[in-house]
Amino acid sequence: MIVQRLLSSSVIGVVGLACKAFLNIGFKQVAVSGIHNLLNALDDSERKKGRGIVTVSNHISTLDDPVTWGTLPFRCFTNLHDMRWTLGASDIVFTNPVFSAFFRKGQVLETFRGNGVYQESVDTAIKKLNEGLWVHLFGEGKVNQPYQYQLLQDTDNHGCAHDGELVAKLPRFKWGVGRILADSDRLPVVIPMWLSGFENVMPEPRPAGFPAKFLPRFRQSIRVCFGEKLDENELKRVLMAVGTPSPVPISYPTNTIIKRDSIPENVIERQRQWEAVTALVHQSVENLGYSVSGPLLGLPHSPFLMAKPYTSR
Secondary structure, eight states: OHHHHHHHHHHHHHHHHHHHHHHHHHEEEEEEEOHHHHHHHHTOGGGGGTOOEEEEEOOOOTTHHHHGGGGSOTHHHHOGGGSOEEEEEHHHHOSSHHHHHHHHHTTEEEEOTTSOSSSHHHHHHHHHHHTTOEEEEETTSSOOOGGGSEEEEOSSOOTTOOTTSEEEEOOOOOTHHHHHHHTSSSOOEEEEEEEESHHHHSOSSOOSSTTGGGOOOOSEEEEEEEOOOOOHHHHHHHHHHHOOOOOOOSOOSTTOOOOGGGSOHHHHHHHHHHHHHHHHHHHHHHHHHHHHHTTTTTOOOOTTOOOBOOOOO
């Protein structure tokens, strides 16, 4: 156990310092706002009583994690308790034994796309929260850059848009976000985040071939914004509005794909809770995005823009 912690501390310390150096040297401008919202949560004594922290953000490049965490103070790189756990796709980061060992020591939980929310990584994320730890989630479950967002005619005055102007919509979040929140022993502190500019550092699609596929674009400007924590009473209100289901086991066997028509009714009720909570978190992240990046969520303005559906790569 001690050896494993030392290895994790080494990986996180080295990567954290490398990301901080990269931010200081490789970028034209790095703007960070609201970081006190996260630091206050990390210092909260309630963590010792089993109340975890969940940060949720948009996902606009393969560099979002770990480069974003280069904005954290040095203390987070030397204390595993103050560093995030996150979920990583098996087919992206756990591609060989060396990478697998490295990312596990970096507090990344291997997640299998298509296996739904009843898998070991989601269960483990819930357990980490029950220990008062910090879990970061990319709600979309994959990279979506601003040019892929759905564009609609605005009718609700999002951001600084006027009625009838175009507004971008952040792709829907996976409702595993809701399960992780609702199934924790105590409702975690939930902090929305918004990342911008990373799509210019690692634009998609990437050029073919090595090393161009893996090289970032330097001297770009990025922004990392930590929003205010969500109102705990509002989260509870959403949970209660959907109804309180009967207790059920925390999960099905690892990597088992469950068909909806085979799920008991009390589990379906719980899923409705997860979906409702996920929608609330999605709205908070999207609204933060409007306040930071405007109604187009970072998509450059152009007279040729028109309403369009979501574009999947």
